[in-house]
Amino acid sequence: MGTKYNFACPGCGYTAEWVSGGRDFGEMAVVRTMICEGCKAVVDVLIGRYGQDGPTGDPDYDKSLNLCPKCEGTQLYPWPSEHPCPKCDNKMLKDETFGEMLWD
Ligand SMILES: [Zn+2]
Numbered sequence: 001m002g003t004k005y006n007f008a009c010p011g012c013g014y015t016a017e018w019v020s021g022g023r024d025f026g027e028m029a030v031v032r033t034m035i036c037e038g039c040k041a042v043v044d045v046l047i048g049r050y051g052q053d054g055p056t057g058d059p060d061y062d063k064s065l066n067l068c069p070k071c072e073g074t075q076l077y078p079w080p081s082e083h084p085c086p087k088c089d090n091k092m093l094k095d096e097t098f099g100e101m102l103w104d
């Protein structure tokens with residue numbers, strides 16, 4: 001079971017909705033929170049399946065790995081633990097008012 005959160009940037013007001021903040025996995029999907037260079041967004045990217053990172057050998061599944069879910073771009077890099085805003089570099093803060101969402 002994974003957990004997702006909202007993060008908000010105090011500098012520019014950008015919000016990242018329902019991202020894990022790091023590597024996380026549910027019953028099937030393994031995700032990692034990445035910054036997409038294409039759309040300057042913090043997104044959860046599918047990186048594997050059943051707790052394993054990397055290609056699964058299932059072509060249908062593998063073609064959806066390591067793609068930005070918003071723009072399908074591949075210019076992705078892991079979100080550093082300081083959680084910098086992709087737009088203005090301020091430190092983004094977990095927005096507790098939304099609580100957390102459990103997913104699987
Ligand atoms: Zn910002």
Ligand SMILES: [Zn+2]
Nearest residue numbers: 036039068071
């Ligand atoms: Zn993107």
